[in-house]
Amino acid sequence: MADCSDAALLLRRIPYGDTSLICHFLSEHHGRITLMARGARRARSPFRASLAPLHRLHLHWKSGRSGMGVLVDVQRHERLLSEEKSLAGLELLALVSRLYQEGDPEGYEQTQQSLRLLADRAEREGLNAACWHLLHMAGWIGDLGHCWMCGEPADAGVDMFWRQGQLCCAGCGGGTIIAPGLRRGIEGAMRQANVRLSGRDAADWRQMIGLVLREHGVRFHGQSGSPEYQG
Ligand SMILES: [Zn+2]
Numbered sequence: 001m002a003d004c005s006d007a008a009l010l011l012r013r014i015p016y017g018d019t020s021l022i023c024h025f026l027s028e029h030h031g032r033i034t035l036m037a038r039g040a041r042r043a044r045s046p047f048r049a050s051l052a053p054l055h056r057l058h059l060h061w062k063s064g065r066s067g068m069g070v071l072v073d074v075q076r077h078e079r080l081l082s083e084e085k086s087l088a089g090l091e092l093l094a095l096v097s098r099l100y101q102e103g104d105p106e107g108y109e110q111t112q113q114s115l116r117l118l119a120d121r122a123e124r125e126g127l128n129a130a131c132w133h134l135l136h137m138a139g140w141i142g143d144l145g146h147c148w149m150c151g152e153p154a155d156a157g158v159d160m161f162w163r164q165g166q167l168c169c170a171g172c173g174g175g176t177i178i179a180p181g182l183r184r185g186i187e188g189a190m191r192q193a194n195v196r197l198s199g200r201d202a203a204d205w206r207q208m209i210g211l212v213l214r215e216h217g218v219r220f221h222g223q224s225g226s227p228e229y230q231g
Helices: 083-099 108-120 123-137 180-191 199-215
Strands: 002-016 020-027 031-037 055-063 069-079 160-163 166-168 176-178
Touching: 002 031, 002 083, 002 108, 020 055, 020 108, 031 055, 083 108, 083 123, 108 123, 123 180, 123 199, 180 199
Parallel strands: 031 069
Antiparallel strands: 002 020, 002 055, 020 031, 055 069, 160 166, 160 176
C-alpha cells in the first residue's frame, strides 16, 4: 500500500455496508479516484464533517495494489461557493461527475475554473457559463464565431442554427435559430461577470447545453440533489 496525498474535490458519496462510504474525488494530480472511507457514517467519525462537497479538501490515502484505496485523513479547507449557490454548485458537480470518469487524469483544474465562473456571476448566468466552460474543455463545443461544420464566419447580423449540439450556418442545414444577440450574450457572459441575459436567452442557452449533453449520451436533467443520490 503506497501513501498518497493530494488536493481534491468531492464528487459523490455512496453508502457502503452499515457505516462506510465509497467516495469519488477529483484530485489535482491523480485525477478522478475512488476511495473507501471506513466508518464515515458513524456519529463520531472525523470524516463526517470533513467530507463535504464544494470545499477544497486535502486527502491522505493508501492506494491498494489492486482494488480501491482507503482514505486515511481529510482536511477540509475553504468553501468554493456561497451558501446561496450550493444547489447550482451541486448541479455543476453532477455534470463534472459525468464528464470525468474513474482514472481520468484531467478535471480538477477545469472544475475549479468552472466553480469560479459560477461564483463570480449571477446564478443563472453563472451556472450556464460554468457548464459551457466544461463542455469547451471537453472539446464538445467550439466558439460561436463560425460554423462548426464548414468553418464559415458567423457574421454579426446573421442567424446561425443549433443542430445536434453543433453551431451551423444556413448553408449547412439550419436547425434551431441562434440569433446574433444570443451569441453576443453568451460570449459576453463568458468573458465578464456582470453581463446579464434576458430570461429567454438564458433559457435558450441552457437548452443548447442540454442538447450538447444529449448528443454525447449524457443524461443531465438539471435537477439539483445531494451527491449521495447522483446516478
Ligand atoms: Zn456551415
